[in-house]
Amino acid sequence: MTKPNKTTEVDLNELYQQRKAKYAAPSIIKRKVMSENHSGWNWQSIYQQFGAIALAASTLLLIGLISLQQLPNQQKPLMVYRTIEVHDLQPEEIGTAEQIRNQYAARYNQYLAQRQTFAFHHQKSAILHQANSGWEMTTCDQELVKVSNDLLMALIGINKIESKIENGDSVEIMFDESGIILGIKQAKQALHC
Amino acid sequence: MSLTLTLRAMFVAHQTNEWLMIQYADSCDNKWLAQLYDNCADDLYHFLLTLSEATLAKDISQKAWLKVIEKRHLYRDSGKFTAWLFTLARNLLIDEIRSQKSLCDFDENKMAVSTNHSNNLTKQFDHALLALPFEQREAFCLQQEGFGLQEIANITHSPIETIKSRLRYAKSYLRKHLEKHHD
Numbered sequence: 001m002t003k004p005n006k007t008t009e010v011d012l013n014e015l016y017q018q019r020k021a022k023y024a025a026p027s028i029i030k031r032k033v034m035s036e037n038h039s040g041w042n043w044q045s046i047y048q049q050f051g052a053i054a055l056a057a058s059t060l061l062l063i064g065l066i067s068l069q070q071l072p073n074q075q076k077p078l079m080v081y082r083t084i085e086v087h088d089l090q091p092e093e094i095g096t097a098e099q100i101r102n103q104y105a106a107r108y109n110q111y112l113a114q115r116q117t118f119a120f121h122h123q124k125s126a127i128l129h130q131a132n133s134g135w136e137m138t139t140c141d142q143e144l145v146k147v148s149n150d151l152l153m154a155l156i157g158i159n160k161i162e163s164k165i166e167n168g169d170s171v172e173i174m175f176d177e178s179g180i181i182l183g184i185k186q187a188k189q190a191l192h193c
Numbered sequence: 194m195s196l197t198l199t200l201r202a203m204f205v206a207h208q209t210n211e212w213l214m215i216q217y218a219d220s221c222d223n224k225w226l227a228q229l230y231d232n233c234a235d236d237l238y239h240f241l242l243t244l245s246e247a248t249l250a251k252d253i254s255q256k257a258w259l260k261v262i263e264k265r266h267l268y269r270d271s272g273k274f275t276a277w278l279f280t281l282a283r284n285l286l287i288d289e290i291r292s293q294k295s296l297c298d299f300d301e302n303k304m305a306v307s308t309n310h311s312n313n314l315t316k317q318f319d320h321a322l323l324a325l326p327f328e329q330r331e332a333f334c335l336q337q338e339g340f341g342l343q344e345i346a347n348i349t350h351s352p353i354e355t356i357k358s359r360l361r362y363a364k365s366y367l368r369k370h371l372e373k374h375h376d
Binding site: 011012013015016017018019020023024025026028029030033034036037038 | 234238251258315319337367
């Protein structure tokens with residue numbers, strides 16, 4: 001059985017509320033808080049506005065930069081890619097057996113001539129034999145290089161042949177890459193095959 | 194008459210602390226802050242006064258409201274405004290007490306101040322309340338301010354079972370003290 005004046009939950013609540021009613025917050029706190037809020041408002045507003053303006057400006061700048069970067073990229077493909085039209089492309093005609101054989105012989109002769117030229121290009125030394133039709137120069141490989149009088153005159157005209165060369169002298173023949181004789185001069189040492 | 198009451202009820206229904214805080218956070222208008230202050234300031238001050246002494250309670254109360262101004266953009270509608278306010282104030286108080294002295298020393302000083310004997314029941318309640326350990330007093334005050342167990346646990350950063358235990362001990366002590374006084 002409970003006592004008539006036993007402290008219950010409700011009593012504790014009532015006592016707490018009675019106690020609280022005696023202690024109100026000092027009014028000075030409200031004044032200070034309100035003044036602080038008022039003084040801080042303008043700065044906050046300015047910061048917010050400044051932040052919004054800065055954000056807008058940076059966004060515009062970013063858009064501008066992106067669009068500037070994209071402009072040259074759009075023009076580049078027009079400059080890089082060009083269309084080439086092939087108007088005429090005829091297939092090579094296949095000739096008769098005789099034509100093929102002649103072409104083969106001609107190609108083979110060209111090959112031999114190039115081979116000789118190649119050999120002379122690297123075989124610079126030879127022995128000179130003067131003839132009526134021109135000069136003949138014999139290499140150690142028993143190859144014979146003939147130089148016509150016309151070519152001799154042309155080379156002499158541009159001072160590419162030494163005048164003191166005589167029959168039986170050892171000479172050095174200078175060729176260019178394609179085998180054309182550029183000049184003939186007397187060898188410093190006699191050629192012995 | 195009934196229409197007026199209905200309109201007034203509708204208007205009042207919107208004026209919750211949470212709604213006021215959102216209005217204040219959006220507009221920074223003194224009007225909303227003043228209403229919030231009027232609604233909550235006495236409760237907060239009494240809570241702080243019960244846990245400390247008058248000068249510190251006034252100081253912490255003011256700091257807590259300044260924190261509300263400063264951190265208004267952090268307030269979310271999901272929570273109870275008073276829970277947020279009391280959490281801010283309680284954290285400030287704990288920091289201040291720790292910076293001054295240890296919690297135990299502070300309580301002893303506090304109890305020494307409130308040793309005036311009286312036959313009045315209210316004064317006996319005051320005496321018993323202030324004689325409670327800090328954590329029990331804190332839990333009891335928060336419950337009296339209308340917070341649930343979970344809210345008290347959140348405000349005090351303590352497990353809910355610990356809060357239950359503190360409340361049980363606090364109420365038991367208060368009842369015994371007051372019964373003894375009546376006997």
